[in-house]
Amino acid sequence: ETGVTQSPTHLIKTRGQQVTLRCSSQSGHNTVSWYQQALGQGPQFIFQYYREEENGRGNFPPRFSGLQFPNYSSELNVNALELDDSALYLCASSPKTGRSNTEAFFGQGTRLTVV
Amino acid sequence: SQKIEQNSEALNIQEGKTATLTCNYTNYSPAYLQWYRQDPGRGPVFLLLIRENEKEKRKERLKVTFDTTLKQSLFHITASQPADSATYLCARPVSGNTPLVFGKGTRLSVIA
Numbered sequence: 001e002t003g004v005t006q007s008p009t010h011l012i013k014t015r016g017q018q019v020t021l022r023c024s025s026q027s028g029h030n031t032v033s034w035y036q037q038a039l040g041q042g043p044q045f046i047f048q049y050y051r052e053e054e055n056g057r058g059n060f061p062p063r064f065s066g067l068q069f070p071n072y073s074s075e076l077n078v079n080a081l082e083l084d085d086s087a088l089y090l091c092a093s094s095p096k097t098g099r100s101n102t103e104a105f106f107g108q109g110t111r112l113t114v115v
Numbered sequence: 116s117q118k119i120e121q122n123s124e125a126l127n128i129q130e131g132k133t134a135t136l137t138c139n140y141t142n143y144s145p146a147y148l149q150w151y152r153q154d155p156g157r158g159p160v161f162l163l164l165i166r167e168n169e170k171e172k173r174k175e176r177l178k179v180t181f182d183t184t185l186k187q188s189l190f191h192i193t194a195s196q197p198a199d200s201a202t203y204l205c206a207r208p209v210s211g212n213t214p215l216v217f218g219k220g221t222r223l224s225v226i227a
Contacts, residue, residue, distance in 0.1 A: 106158030
C-alpha cells in the first residue's frame with residue numbers, strides 16, 4: 001500500500017449533481033495531483049496542488065475544481081455532473097524535493113458513476 | 116503536445132517467456148520515463164524510472180530501456196508468471212517534475 005487514501009471508493013450520482021472526492025496524501029508529501037481514468041484509457045491529468053496552491057491544470061473545464069489543506073490532504077469537486085464524467089478518479093502524491101525525477105504514489109481511486 | 120503511445124492494447128504470452136512492451140513518445144525527449152503497473156479497479160503502482168541519459172535500468176525480473184534516437188522505451192519482464200498479468204502504463208512528465216502524461220497501457224496476460 002502506498003499510504004495515499006481516497007474516499008469514497010465508489011459513488012453513484014445523478015446528472016447535474018455535484019460531487020466531492022477526498023484524498024489523504026502520503027506522510028511527508030506536499031504535492032497532490034488528480035487524474036481521471038476512463039475505462040480502457042490511461043489516467044488523464046486534471047490538476048496539481050503544491051502547498052495549497054494550484055500548480056498546473058490539464059484540459060478540464062472550470063466545473064472541475066480542487067482544494068489542498070494545510071495538512072496536504074486534498075479535495076476534487078465536480079459541478080453539474082455529466083454522463084461522461086463517469087470514471088475512476090485517482091489521487092497521487094509526491095514529494096516536491098527539488099529533484100527533477102520523482103515517482104507518484106497513487107491511491108486506490110474513487111469509482112464515480114453518473115446516471 | 117507531448118504524447119505517449121503504447122501500441123499494443125493487449126499482449127498474451129506463455130509463462131516463463133519474456134514479455135516486451137513498447138512505449139513511444141512524440142516531440143522532445145523527456146527528462147525521464149516512468150513505468151507503472153495497474154490491476155483492475157486499483158490505482159497505478161510505480162515500478163521503474165529511467166532517465167534520458169540512462170540506456171537501461173533493471174529491478175529484479177524487470178528491465179527498461181530508453182532510446183532517444185527511436186523515441187522509444189521498452190519494458191521487459193523475464194521469466195514471466197501469471198501474477199505478472201496486469202495493465203502496464205508508460206508515463207512521461209509534461210515538463211520538469213509531475214504532472215505525468217500516460218499512455219493507454221498494455222494489458223498483459225501470462226498464461227500458465
